[in-house]
Amino acid sequence: MATYIKKSRLGLLNRDTYALYLAYQDPKTPVSAKVIGIATLIYLFIPADIVPDIIPILGWADDITVTYLLSKFAVSIIPPDIMAQHRAVADRKGKKIIQVIIAIMILLFIAFLGLAVLLFSALLNW
Numbered sequence: 001m002a003t004y005i006k007k008s009r010l011g012l013l014n015r016d017t018y019a020l021y022l023a024y025q026d027p028k029t030p031v032s033a034k035v036i037g038i039a040t041l042i043y044l045f046i047p048a049d050i051v052p053d054i055i056p057i058l059g060w061a062d063d064i065t066v067t068y069l070l071s072k073f074a075v076s077i078i079p080p081d082i083m084a085q086h087r088a089v090a091d092r093k094g095k096k097i098i099q100v101i102i103a104i105m106i107l108l109f110i111a112f113l114g115l116a117v118l119l120f121s122a123l124l125n126w
Contacts, residue, residue: 018093019086020071023078026086033077040070056112060105 023029024037043049043066051062075083 015087015090016075017071018090019083020075022086022089023082026082028082029078033074036070036074036077040067040074043067043070056109 020037024034044063049059049062050066051058
């Protein structure tokens with residue numbers, strides 16, 4: 001009898017993020033899915049956004065939304081058997097990608113707030 005372990009949403013997001021990474025390296029993955037993945041990364045790192053990243057919450061919310069939607073679209077293009085194979089590998093390896101990304105975002109947010117406080121205090125003293 002197989003044991004069923006209920007995963008949290010964060011655990012599933014972790015697994016699917018790593019599985020998508022593995023699928024992009026697979027030669028059987030359609031080129032269109034790989035192009036969508038590259039377009040997603042370009043959107044994340046290019047300074048021109050729908051909402052500028054200088055607006056702390058809204059700027060990041062649009063990045064998260066666009067990334068989520070494009071990733072879901074890319075997964076829908078990848079054949080289910082390929083995604084199932086990579087999800088199984090991701091389950092075994094148990095990478096903690098999302099936790100690392102969230103930690104980096106929190107550190108960047110704290111650094112942004114610190115910089116904003118320094119700039120604001122410098123402007124007040126000017």
